[in-house]
Amino acid sequence: MTIGAMRDEWYPVGLRSKVDANGQQTLLMGEPIRLHESEGGEIVVETADGRRLPVVIGHGHVWTSLGQPDKPLFAIPEADQPGRRLVEVGVVRVRCSPLRAVENFLDIAHFPFVHTDILGAEPHTEVERYEVEIREHEDEVWATKVKFYQPQAAKSAAGGITTDYMYRVPAPTCSVLYKTCPARPGEWDVITLFVQPLTEELCDVWPWMALYDDVTPMTDLIHFQQMIFLQDRSILENQIPRRLPLDPGMEIPTRADLTSVAYRRWLKRHNYTYGAQLVAQ
Amino acid sequence: MPSTDAAPLTPLALSEDLPPATVMPIWTPEGPMALWRSVGGTLSLAADRCPHRGMRLSHGFVRGEALSCIYHGWSYDQGGRCLRIPAHPDLEPPASIRVATGSVLEAGGVIWRARADDPSLPPDFPGFVPLRSLSFAVSRDVISRTLGGESAGPGILKGTLAGSAVILLCAEQAEGTSLIHLLAPADATLDQRIAVSRAAETLRRAAETGTTEAAA
Ligand code: FES
Ligand SMILES: [Fe+2]
Secondary structure, eight states: OOOGGGGSOEEEEEGGGGOOOEEEOOOEETTEEEEOOTTTSSSSEEEOOBBOOOOOEEETTTEOOOSOOEEEEEEEGGGGGGOOOOOOOOOOSSOOHHHHHHHTTTTTTTTTHHHHHTOOOOOOOOOOOOEEEETTTTTEEEEEEEEETTTTTTTOOOOOOOEEEEEEETTEEEEEEEEEOOTSSSSSEEEEEEEEETTEEEEEEEEEEEOOOOSOOOHHHHHHHHHHHHHHHHTTTBBBBSEEETTTTSSSGGGHHHHHHHHHHHHHTTOTTTTTTTTTT | OOTTTOOOOOOEEEGGGGGGTTTEEEEEEEEEEEEEOOHHHOOEEEEESOOOBBBBGSSSEETTTTTEOTTTTTOTTTTTTTEEOSSTOOOOOTTTOBBEEEEEOOOOOEEEEEOOOOOOOOOOTTTEEEEEEEEESSSHHHHHHHHOOEOOOOTTEEEEEEEEEEEEEEEEEEOOEEEEEEEEETTHHHHHHHHHHHHHHHHHHHHHTTSSSSOO
């Protein structure tokens, strides 16, 4: 298996705040790598045979690549706005394809069944029509005007509300979610999912958030997001096949799955197939 | 590997372990299946993969006469046809959305995989009742040797555990492992049943560690 076009992309490999001079080991697309902080405070990432890999620091994480990225790391301008709290959720290891992990993050129809009484609840299961496009200039997948009924939008909210969402896929294993911000109507909370592909069927997921919320203790914010993601993990580790089928026929999308359809099409178009299942296999 | 001398009927589970409104995963040589019982008591066997996004249906839930997938709640009837897609409550799901199904039979407290083309009835074990199921990390042959009993038909062993006559229904599982459904005498006392159950665990340890003498 060759890694293909995904080799030249940036991947998260650790929280910047957690890398020190002692360093840490991890895996990127099957290759063991080591991260450490040099005396000058610079982050160094190397393969086992001493090859130095490109490094960029952004969105709380250390990013690297086995190849040669020809683009800078994608920006999240909203996260830089003053007054936001940046939440480093940490890592969750999932026995699934990195692409399946992203696709699940883009999905709202599962909220009533997987995140019951938190992000969704029966009988409010309907997914209304929303808009999906591949933005050619940015080369990103976007879903906008997504609305979903959420029983517990915030700890303070007594009843349910309809929450607005926008989803963005700026890189094959990364997604950024913009969500109605209860504390500041008119602004969006930023919730991201950065996925580190360990192998084609194993990944480390690094959720990260930039929120307008001065009230909730940091540990509660972290625990809430970890709990949500552990619920997703129980799904992700039980999908067959483990890899994401990119060719139509094996799975049946409906109108609610338009983001997933666009994501798969965009992956295929770019030959982003690390973690994908193709008909030929 | 499906063995060629496999019984036309394969034991899948004990009835008692599948009450109404529950679903369980079943391994078969053709692939993973979901065995479920409706609220009304009807048994069904479906392929363990939701055609929407591949989630295992054995992780799903039973409501009324339908099995629902835990991921997005798509529900299926006993014939495998999709009844409802909750994301689109007003949509009648196309008839083409379905999961493959298999036939099952239930007799004497045991659920069997049946074959549509084979009219045979499940064997009947007068004087015996189901006790419990156990997974063994070894093949049926190893269990048979360890038990030191006799074969009473394909996949059926007779022997003695803790001084009681027992019947073991053996179903082959993935990677050379086995699922055993243990039957004990119908008139065994509670203490005898507990003793048989413990002896079955001893038998398992012996079979898995390669101890050859009978566990009885
Ligand atoms: S995977 Fe089963 S309903 Fe979506
Ligand atoms: Fe989720």
